[in-house]
Amino acid sequence: MASSETVVRFDEALRRAVGFVAEKFGSSASAVVVVRDVAGRIRLAVDDTREPSAGSVAHEKDFQTQFRSHVGAFAADPGDGVVLRSQMVTPEDVFSASVSHLAGPASGIRVLERLLTAVDWTDCRMPEPAANGPQRAAQRFVFFGIKGGVGRTTALAAVAWHLAGTHRRRVLVVDLDLESPGLGSLLLPPEKFPDFGVVDWLVEVQVGQADEVLEQDMARTSPLGRDLPGEILVSPACGRLRKGYEYLPKLARAYGDVWNGDRLMAFPELL
Secondary structure, three states: OOOOOOOHHHHHHHHHHHHHHHHHHHHHHEEEEEEOOOOOOOOEEEOOOHHHHHHHHHOOOOHHHHHHHHHHHHHHOOOEEEEEEHOOOHHHHHHHHOOOOEEEEEEEEEEEOOOOOOOOOOOOOOOOOOOOOOOOOOOOOOOOOOOOOOOEEEEHHHHHHHHHHHHOOOEEEEEOOOOOHHHHOOOOOOOOOOOOOOHHHHHHHHOOOOOOOHHHOOOOOOHHOOOOOEEEEOOOOOOOOOOOOOOHHHHHOOOOOOOOEEEEEOOOOOO
16 A cells, blocks of 8 residues: 555645646647546546647657656546547537636646536636526526534525625525425515415426416515615525415425426426
8 A cells, every 4th residue: 555645635636637737738738628527537638639749748658657646546547547639529528618717827727627516616707697688597506414503504695695795696595495494584584475485386396286376476585685786586495374374294295206207397497
């Protein structure tokens, strides 16, 4: 087993890979994309069609051995550590990927994170809303945690306030914590709750009644965004408490079979 001094840990593997590319490719480094897959393994994608010299560097004897010595166990398997564009079936998936970003302001070396969520968490840029023409798809963020009481709900409310204030966004906050809901009561006074909540949609969709009338009565504007340039909308887990409204019977059925034929259950677009 290698000593601790020679082990390259996850935290430094990517930095070492970028440094290796800068050293080996020099002025041709912009033709290289450092790809880290879902397992954390790192390989190099080289655009040899645009920069033949970069392809020549990648073909040098012992190149992959040198790469592995820099990156350690997080390097892709030998023979798979370098992939040339000319050999790819769909090279645009790498070289035109929207999640690629610069690894440092001066390096010019792109890094592509392959994540299970298909979202680049390292890119903190907020896309600007479309002024004219078709609207862009809404950006979605999920605050998830197994343990309760860690501040997840508070953090979500703070982010919604920040987006509506600093970035002037119209934000929809959805409470999917059906068994212990709290987001709605944090952001809405009781009298401002909509008539229906997420649990209502989940039971109605199973019988084909999740229509626009229901959807339009599932969200209300939060007073938290009253003085902000944007808006905060809240769709709570449950609807407004009133005579005849029952939550527990719906909750017991909310986890049923919502795959009705070929219709994929998806939360409705309330924005």
